[in-house]
Amino acid sequence: MSFNNLDTLYRQVIMDHYKNPRNRGSLEEDTVQIQMNNPTCGDRIELSLKVEDGKVTDAKFEGEGCSISMSSASMMTQAIKGQEIETALELANIFSDMMQGKEYDDSIDLGDIEALQGVSKFPARIKCATLAWKAMEKGLKEQN
Structure with a gap:
């Protein structure tokens, strides 16, 4: 697949997740709640994680x-x-390494997440892509 076709495919995947977000909503009982924002651009997220027996x-x-x-x-x-x-x-x-343009373990199937690898070429957008991941890390580390 040519670079232009791959770039178009990745854009389509990103827009599909944006227009049809998976797991949008909140969890109520016995959950880890994390709120974070990116004051530079106004992005904000409220992440709810349910953790049981060491699993999300x-x-x-x-x-x-x-x-x-x-x-x-x-x-x-x-x-x-x-x-x-x-x-x-x-x-x-792995996602953080990908966003920084570093080598990362590509033996793990990242699925749709790979569509975001082009963001690493736009430093101002990296914080946008990593906001949810930082929230998840914070929540899980506080849980442990």
Whole structure:
């Protein structure tokens, strides 16, 4: 697949998650609640995580922001549901490396998350993409 076709596909994936977010909403009982914002651009997220027996059994988010921020939150909640805490945190590390343009463990299937790798070329947008991931890391580390 040519670079232009791949770029178009990635944009379509990002816009699909933005227009049709997965796991939008909030969880009520026995959940970790994390609120974060990016004052530079106004993105904000309220992340709800349900953690049972060392696993993220459910994840939802509410918030406002650009397509990168909201699609990243949608992708992240999909990726961590059902994962052990350690695996979710490892995914956050891989995502951080990807956003910084570093080599990352590509043996792990990132699914739709790979569509965000082009954001690394736009330093001003990296904080948009990482907001939900930082919230998840904070919540899970406080949970442990």
